[in-house]
Amino acid sequence: MTALDLKLVRDIGKMKGQMFAVGIIMACGLAMLIMMRSLILSLESTRDAYYTQHQFADVFCELKRAPNALRTRLAGLPGVAAVETRVTGNVTLDLPGLAEPADGTIISLPDDRPQRLHTLFLRRGRLPELGSRNEVVVGEAFAEAHGFAPGNTITAIMHGARQTLKVVGIALSPEFVFEARAGDTLPDNRRFGVFWMNERELANAFQLDGAFNSVLIDVAPGATIPPVMAELNRVLAPYGGLIAYDRRDHPSAKRLDDEINILGALSVAFPTVFLSIAAFMSSAVLTRLVRLQR
Amino acid sequence: MNPSSTATPAAPASAPSRDAGRELLFQARGLTKVYPSGEAEIRALDGVDLDLYRGELIVLLGASGSGKSTLLNILGGLDTPTGGTLTYRGSDLAGANEDGLTRFRRDAVGFVFQFYNLIPSLTARENVALITEIARAPMTPEAALALVELTDRQDHFPSQLSGGQQQRVAIARAIAKRPEVLLCDEPTGALDVKTGITVLEAIERVNLDLGTLTVLITHNSVLSDMADRVIHLSDGVIVDIRENKTRRSVRSLAW
Secondary structure (H helix, E strand, O other): OOHHHHHHHHHHHHOHHHHHHHHHHHHHHHHHHHHHHHHHHHHHHHHHHHHHHOOOOOEEEEEEEEEOOHHHHHHOOOOEEEEEEEOEEEEEEEOOOOOOOEEEEEEEEOOOOOOOOOOOEEEEEOOOOOOOOOEEEEEHHHHHHHOOOOOOEEEEEEOOEEEEEEEEEEEEOHHHOOOOOOOOOOOOOOOEEEEEEEHHHHHHHOOOOOEEEEEEEEEOOOOOHHHHHHHHHHHHHHHOOOOOEEHHHOHHHHHHHHHHHHHHHHHHHHHHHHHHHHHHHHHHHHHHHHHHHO | OOOOOOOOOOOOEOOOOOOOOOOEEEEEEEEEEEEEEOOEEEEEEEEEEEEEEOOOEEEEEEOOOOOHHHHHHHHOOOOOOOEEEEEEOOEEOOOOOHHHHHHHHHHHEEEEOOOOOOOOOOOHHHHHHHHHOOOOOOOOHHHHHHHOOOHHHOOOOHHHOOHHHHHHHHHHHHHOOOOOEEEEEOOOOOOOHHHHHHHHHHHHHHHHHHOOEEEEEOOOHHHHHHOOEEEEEEOOEEEEEEEOOOOOOHHHOOO
């Protein structure tokens, strides 16, 4: 060991307290960096796996009304790998204990074909049986907020008609990682819920028999999304189609991406603060040491 | 009067009776150092002519502000003159750039100052080793410390040594790389008489044993007798040079 190395070791030994403090702060900064980057990686891989396993769509579009026969045409559009058409609507909920009525979104589950996109992850119970009446699956966040379990009933007003819905299952969906109204900054799980019901019954309730008002598209591997959206807009325009959008504008997906991006910024900011403090302390200690020894 | 440095450049402060056959190390001619001070200027050195030879022990005497330290710093490559010429073994020092001066200091010069500047967290041997680890052909730290008679204290830290012992460590550190020149700026200034004598003995021993040109600044004129030559400076000029026919040992001096 050279004399300079010896000097370093002994000087550090004499400044054990300061070095320990600097070391702890650096360790905190590095631990935070590693922890947050690991968390982000974990969240991103979980999100991607969830989206893949439950067939989260690439393109979404709402419209006024289009016949189910159009589904075949949509499936034949260039770049389209899979199409799901569905009926969606808003429901007003009459829940005991709430001064003002809650509301929610109700979405159809195909009952004449296998579900291609946005398959549910059933946490409890089952899906509505074919031909059943008033059976619904409830989003887990809303169910937990109200303590709903399979077998409970909910009073809802659908398209002006009062109905008693029977909860048969509790589920998660990739399109509602955040169960919130579009445009809400924070989820309010006591006052907003998501429900799934058999398509025929829901279409009947919303007077959309033989028709749909929501389209999900899975874009084929290698295809680009903008041309698919443009084509979708063109085809749906006569049916009151609104502007198609992709995951970047999907309320839940966008919110989830934003949260991960915020974590990414924090994963840089927090360690930077800790490491800057450590650098400042090291600089102060070493400057003083050099000044003293000069 | 300045017989050597101003009027007669042909008769510089060399030792004309003894220089034949000796190795000339430094040759200064018209060496000048001017510090600007507002609109005025301070002439720290004002045309110094000087020859210094290998193995000499030179004592520089003079009042504060006479230019002793300025001359020493320029000889040691710590400063550069503003006028005149200065050569070391024929190489120009006055016009050398910073790299050249650094090489010169590293290879040829050992410094001893009034304050010891030892690293407190290193032992005496390790302080000397700082130099021997980077020098070209150094002696061992143990040998350097033996020269200043500190063999038995080589594993002590500076805080465990007296002032005189610390200064001797500083001398050992300065001479461990076998420099041709040892420049000492009031090395006993912070020491009592008894301790000062031990330090001066170490310097004397290094000068005699290693043949190192030694230039020693002091305010103590008694030390003149230990030198080969005594140079008096006043207001930046050499006013007197005295050559001792025989040097007295430090031990025989009293003040």
